[in-house]
Amino acid sequence: MDVEQPLALLGGLSPAQFMRRHWHKKPLLVRQAMPGFKPLLTRAELLELAGRDGVESRFIQDKAGRWVLRHGPLARRSLPPLGTPRWTVLVQGVDLHDDAVHALMQQFRFVPEARLDDLMISYATDGGGVGPHFDNYDVFLLQAHGQRRWRIGRQKDKTLRSGLPLKILAAFEPEEEHVLEPGDMLYLPPGWAHDGIAEGECMTYSIGFRSPNGAQLAHEVLQRMAEAAADEEGAIYRDPQQPAVAGPGAIPAGLQEFARKAVQRALEQPQALECALGEALTEPKPNVWFEPAQAGVMLESVALDRRTRMMYDDKHVFINGESYRAAGRDAALMRQLADERRLGARELARASDAALELLSTWCEAGWVHAGPAV
Numbered sequence: 001m002d003v004e005q006p007l008a009l010l011g012g013l014s015p016a017q018f019m020r021r022h023w024h025k026k027p028l029l030v031r032q033a034m035p036g037f038k039p040l041l042t043r044a045e046l047l048e049l050a051g052r053d054g055v056e057s058r059f060i061q062d063k064a065g066r067w068v069l070r071h072g073p074l075a076r077r078s079l080p081p082l083g084t085p086r087w088t089v090l091v092q093g094v095d096l097h098d099d100a101v102h103a104l105m106q107q108f109r110f111v112p113e114a115r116l117d118d119l120m121i122s123y124a125t126d127g128g129g130v131g132p133h134f135d136n137y138d139v140f141l142l143q144a145h146g147q148r149r150w151r152i153g154r155q156k157d158k159t160l161r162s163g164l165p166l167k168i169l170a171a172f173e174p175e176e177e178h179v180l181e182p183g184d185m186l187y188l189p190p191g192w193a194h195d196g197i198a199e200g201e202c203m204t205y206s207i208g209f210r211s212p213n214g215a216q217l218a219h220e221v222l223q224r225m226a227e228a229a230a231d232e233e234g235a236i237y238r239d240p241q242q243p244a245v246a247g248p249g250a251i252p253a254g255l256q257e258f259a260r261k262a263v264q265r266a267l268e269q270p271q272a273l274e275c276a277l278g279e280a281l282t283e284p285k286p287n288v289w290f291e292p293a294q295a296g297v298m299l300e301s302v303a304l305d306r307r308t309r310m311m312y313d314d315k316h317v318f319i320n321g322e323s324y325r326a327a328g329r330d331a332a333l334m335r336q337l338a339d340e341r342r343l344g345a346r347e348l349a350r351a352s353d354a355a356l357e358l359l360s361t362w363c364e365a366g367w368v369h370a371g372p373a374v
Contacts, residue, residue, distance in 0.1 A: 001110055003015040008033060023189070024138065047089065050074045051073050055287070057071070057092065061128075062128070063086070082125060089124075091120065091121050095119040117137070119206065122196075132193055133195070134155060139207065142205040143182050147180065147199040150178050172195060220276075224276035239255075274313055278316055279321050295364050299356060300348070304341040304369075
């Protein structure tokens with residue numbers, strides 16, 4: 001992607017300008033970011049998806065200030081009639097289930113893949129919404145069908161109403177108000193409070209981004225590093241000078257120091273942290289699975305499955321929670337696959353036998369799909 005090329009998606013800004021001026025800084029309203037946009041899933045298709053096992057969905061209804069929340073799967077018969085106002089169905093990760101929705105998300109890959117999370121679709125009847133709230137991550141709100149009235153504000157007071165199943169602000173302080181039509185889009189940085197109310201039946205697409213919690217990320221990375229360290233043969237604790245003790249419950253200082261040095265050695269392993277981070281960032285979500293493919297397929301072109309997460313750093317390629325050392329021509333090829341999510345016949349002709357064998361393995365696992373020469 002040419003990050004200096006102005007885009008209608010961003011109101012005539014280039015991705016580079018948007019990231020400098022708006023990302024994490026201030027909202028951006030773009031009228032007709034996608035002119036003539038039509039929903040990629042019909043209402044019936046979306047509600048059918050909400051009823052599936054393995055699909056994250058929620059039902060929310062505002063009954064005169066008494067909020068109702070139910071988690072999916074949501075059987076169609078469990079939902080109110082379409083003529084009933086003030087209810088919403090949210091379907092998370094729709095990009096994992098539909099190629100067209102996944103393709104739409106690719107337009108936002110001027111942000112690193114490590115930050116891109118998923119596309120959620122919100123269906124609402126007249127007056128439906130989820131209440132005034134704020135998110136800790138960036139979000140693009142694309143209107144797909146009908147109208148939604150958004151009120152937004154910087155919101156200093158983040159106090160939440162108590163006793164509710166949803167995180168709803170106690171004293172929402174809107175500063176701006178916008179009605180979005182199909183094709184309009186609103187970007188909001190983290191922390192900006194917002195309240196979107198459907199005016200008639202509507203659908204909104206939310207392109208959300210990962211904002212890792214430091215403690216949770218540290219836990220996941222350290223856990224992977226610990227697993228890697230467990231596979232290696234480490235030093236054995238020895239204490240030939242240990243004296244007899246009157247208080248056997250006390251942990252020996254020597255054992256504490258031994259543990260401290262063992263952890264330090266694990267952290268000091270070359271590329272250990274980088275490798276664990278890449279694996280963690282590409283680990284598929286728990287509800288994601290792949291369909292194995294036939295072995296021995298001719299590789300004339302390849303494309304990543306829409307559920308596959310692939311990234312890289314200077315020395316590794318990461319795919320679906322696994323890491324591979326990469327260097328030279330093959331490394332450049334794999335990085336191209338991660339960036340563009342496909343390789344044609346010309347690129348594959350430059351691949352080594354080892355790289356082709358690895359791609360074949362990924363095809364058999366369902367992570368990559370073989371296609372005709374392009």
